[in-house]
Amino acid sequence: MRSELPIPRWLRSAHVQTIGAAVPIHVPTRPTGDVETELLRVPVEGGYVHAHAWWAGARAASAIVSPRVAVVLVHGIAGSADSHCCMRAAAAFHRAGYHAVRMNMRGAGTSVEDAPSLYHAGLTSDLDAVVRKLGKDPRVSGVAILGFSGGGSVALKLAGEWGDLAPRAVLGVASVSAPLDYVRVAARMDGWTCLPYRFHVLRGLLDRARAFAAAHPAKARYGEQDLARIKRFRAFDREIIGPMFGFRDVDDYYQAASAGPWLPSVRVPTLLLHAEDDPLVPGDTIRPWASSASRAIRFELTAHGGHIGWLGGLDEASWVTGWSARRVLGFFADHAPPCRVAIARA
Numbered sequence: 001m002r003s004e005l006p007i008p009r010w011l012r013s014a015h016v017q018t019i020g021a022a023v024p025i026h027v028p029t030r031p032t033g034d035v036e037t038e039l040l041r042v043p044v045e046g047g048y049v050h051a052h053a054w055w056a057g058a059r060a061a062s063a064i065v066s067p068r069v070a071v072v073l074v075h076g077i078a079g080s081a082d083s084h085c086c087m088r089a090a091a092a093f094h095r096a097g098y099h100a101v102r103m104n105m106r107g108a109g110t111s112v113e114d115a116p117s118l119y120h121a122g123l124t125s126d127l128d129a130v131v132r133k134l135g136k137d138p139r140v141s142g143v144a145i146l147g148f149s150g151g152g153s154v155a156l157k158l159a160g161e162w163g164d165l166a167p168r169a170v171l172g173v174a175s176v177s178a179p180l181d182y183v184r185v186a187a188r189m190d191g192w193t194c195l196p197y198r199f200h201v202l203r204g205l206l207d208r209a210r211a212f213a214a215a216h217p218a219k220a221r222y223g224e225q226d227l228a229r230i231k232r233f234r235a236f237d238r239e240i241i242g243p244m245f246g247f248r249d250v251d252d253y254y255q256a257a258s259a260g261p262w263l264p265s266v267r268v269p270t271l272l273l274h275a276e277d278d279p280l281v282p283g284d285t286i287r288p289w290a291s292s293a294s295r296a297i298r299f300e301l302t303a304h305g306g307h308i309g310w311l312g313g314l315d316e317a318s319w320v321t322g323w324s325a326r327r328v329l330g331f332f333a334d335h336a337p338p339c340r341v342a343i344a345r346a
Contacts, residue, residue, distance in 0.1 A: 007304050007312055014277035017306025018197075022084060026319035028091035030054075035094070036065055042126075042133050044106060046116030049126045051103040052081050054094045055139060056338070067141040069171065069336045070099035070134045074127060076149030076308075078204030080109030085148045085176075085308050092325045097338035099140065103130050105154075107212045117219065118212055120241050121150055121182060122257025124158035135169030142171045144336040146328055148308055149281075152178025152272075153259040159270055160262025171336035174271040174328045177308045179281045180260035180289050183251065189280065190232045197280055198233065205236055263293040270297045271331040273324055275305030300327065 011017065031037065036055040041048045057066035071093045075083045081102035090100035104111035105126050107118035119126060127145070134140045147155035152175025159166065159173045179185040189198050206227050213220035222240055230236045238250045247253040276283035283301060290299050302310070310323040321329075 007310070011311055011313075012304045014275070014279045014304070014306040014309075017275070017277075017304065017309030017311055018279055020311050021306070021309045021319075024084060025314075026088070026316040028087055028320065031091070031094045031100070039110070040101070040130075040133070041114065042103075042129050044116065044126050044129050047106065048111070048114035049104055049106050049130065050081070050109065050111045050114070051101050051130050054090055054100040056094055056097055056099050065099075065139040066339075067139060068097065068099050069142040069144055069332075069338050069340050070101050070137075070140045071144045071146055071332070071336075072127070072130055072134065073100065073102045074145065074147035074151030074155055075102075075105070075108065076151050077121060078201045078208065079148070079151070080104055082109060083148070088320045089146060089148075089325060089328075092321045092329065093146075095321075096329055098144075098332075101130070101134065103127065105151075107208055112208070112211050112215050115212060115216065117244055118209065118241065120245055120253065120257060121153065122157060122253075122259075123245075124154055124161055127154055127158050131170060132167055135167050140169070141340045142336055143167070143169045144172045144174070144332050145170070146174045146176070147178060148176050149178060152176055153180065153182075153257075156180070156266070156270070156272070157257075157259040157262050159268050160259065160265040162268070163265045164267055166268050170268055171340070172269045172271070172332055173266075174273070174331060176273050176324050176328070177275070177278055177281060178259065178272065179285065180258060180263070181285050182254035182258045184285045185281055186233050186237070186254055188282070188285075190234055194280060202230070202233060202236065205233075206230065209236075209240055260289040263289055263297060266294040266296050268296060269331075269335040270294075271328060272297055272299050273302075273327060274300070275302050275307070275309065277304055278307045280307045298331070 031054040038053045040051040055065040073086045081104045094100040105119040106115040145155045
């Protein structure tokens with residue numbers, strides 16, 4: 001489905017949208033009002049991942065939290081729970097009455113201290129673990145997932161892996177600017193047209209690899225000299241990710257990590273938002289998957305918006321509750337309203 005949205009002409013550049021969304025303006029660092037916050041340590045195979053919860057409906061005096069739907073926010077490649085998109089989304093959903101839970105994939109953000117490994121672009125088990133833990137929490141009446149960029153790809157792939165067996169607590173999934181085909185997207189990111197973006201994202205990946213090696217030297221099969229030689233994504237995935245997870249080669253990894261082939265199996269109500277002019281993940285890498293996708297998935301493509309952009313102005317609302325946030329809020333209001341009656345637990 002093609003959606004149109006009002007973006008001022010001076011903001012329609014894909015690069016302005018993409019870079020603008022990454023600028024540290026209007027990034028809430030904590031929830032407003034008297035609320036309960038908590039760091040969750042969620043067990044995964046060989047370690048833990050961390051999730052930062054902003055519980056809605058807490059009373060300051062007694063710290064009682066009323067049952068609400070929890071929205072799990074999943075960062076992109078080289079990001080963390082503190083990524084600007086996650087912080088802004090947490091504020092938007094918390095203000096709308098949801099529990100907002102920003103997760104760190106293994107090796108990202110605070111999760112590095114408990115990580116059994118780095119994570120890869122198709123690793124869904126961490127998100128699955130967080131969802132299932134929240135589904136058993138008495139403070140949670142249901143779970144929705146919102147993933148950004150690579151985090152959106154993980155969310156879509158997990159929904160496809162679940163198929164008809166999704167946890168009963170899961171009410172909806174949404175992705176924003178998610179790559180569906182890593183074979184094509186990785187090749188584009190390694191090209192000259194994406195050089196500034198590659199520099200930024202690859203630097204984040206290398207910093208994460210260094211942090212993991214410092215925290216877990218026995219688990220890192222690479223050294224600083226290995227990292228210093230890496231200038232492209234393909235090299236990082238060949239030298240670091242492939243050996244860590246036993247992929248046959250880089251192409252095997254990209255094919256295994258891609259969410260596109262899993263879209264026909266999705267049964268959870270799902271919203272997929274994407275901009276045709278996304279400079280990192282162009283629309284022509286997204287559209288081919290629409291014809292075979294499950295009817296549970298709603299595709300919304302816009303002509304403009306860049307990568308995790310869709311900025312409509314310079315005020316706080318344009319960053320925190322901009323077009324994409326409003327679209328996801330509207331979708332979840334239909335499928336996962338914040339004060340939904342608690343689920344029956346097994």
